Amino acid sequence: MKVVITGGAGFLGKKLARRLLADGAIVGSSGKPEPITELVLFDVGHASGPGLDDARIRTQAGDIADAATVSALVRGAATVFHFAAVVSAGAEADFDLGYRVNLDGTRHVLEACRAGGACPRVVFTSSLAAYGGALPPAVSDDTPLTPQTSYGAQKSIGEFLVRDYTRKGYIRGTAVRLPTICVRTGLPNKAASTWASSILREPLTGRDVVCPVTGDTVMVVLSPRKTVDAFMRAHDLPADAFGPARALLLNGIRVTAKELEAAIGRHAGNRRTGRVEWQHDPAIQAICNGWPQGIDSAKARSLGFEVDRDLDEVVRHFIADDLDEQLKLVAA
């Protein structure tokens, strides 16, 4: 079967691609695991990196906001993981780009699925940015979506579109509402949350880092390992598992910027670590303050979606899975 990952050259796209290649199969239209014969990684540039040199992989460069490109991309796919996006601070900085990629791009993916007539599975990545304003101490399955940024609005609309296209029988869709995925590999991106990964990643690779928020700033995080597990589980669960909203809020663990900094020393070993410099950026602080300070999703727990045991486990997984590749990137 053909599987497409949009945003396939991005952080989570490549992590998921490696997992799909390793598993070799995913639930198909029969409701049972079927072999993956073609895995298309679609992005603005060609995806590359360790573990992606595989005969089943096809990389394609293009623009998700181009309807004709997306129509050809999705044709014949049994599953689409739709990850392509301009992330939070990027969508806030460039209003037109955010709507073009995050809204028009999502609509193109869904329309292409509808036109194909084969009711493919679609997993859409939403975000905690779908919440904002006056929030309870922890958002839960019943907390209404109240986005306060363009990115949050675009992700919320995406969730509603996934719900409606599913209701009409055009797709079998699920929106997975992610906390901040930490530790992110590669270079810092334009997400307002990027500091939560940089504060660990840069010092552990011997580099200094600037943290733009105060030490007591809270972030709810989930490791890439648990996130990829969640994508696979969300994809494979039966259509009615998520209820009428077709969306799932993933749990994470609550950490502060200071706790993240403190974890560096516990995992430094013999490495020479970089330093954290605190340089306040009111714009980033305001975005982060507007996000949920905790998550409590009974639905995710009852469906078997797991969180990391603690922050130390998150850091250990980063060191085991990604540190070598990150060191090579830094050295290049």
Ligand SMILES: NC(=O)c1ccc[n+]([C@@H]2O[C@H](COP(=O)([O-])OP(=O)(O)OC[C@H]3O[C@@H](n4cnc5c(N)ncnc54)[C@H](O)[C@@H]3O)[C@@H](O)[C@H]2O)c1
């Ligand atoms: N990583 C997180 O902490 C997090 C949290 C919540 C939600 N999400 C969502 O999960 C998804 C994946 O996140 P990620 O961390 O891998 O982000 P990422 O930025 O690494 O990947 C997104 C990819 O989308 C691609 N893209 C952007 N514009 C495009 C266009 N016009 N056409 C084609 N591709 C385009 C980018 O080049 C990038 O490779 C995104 O939708 C993101 O909004 C991520």
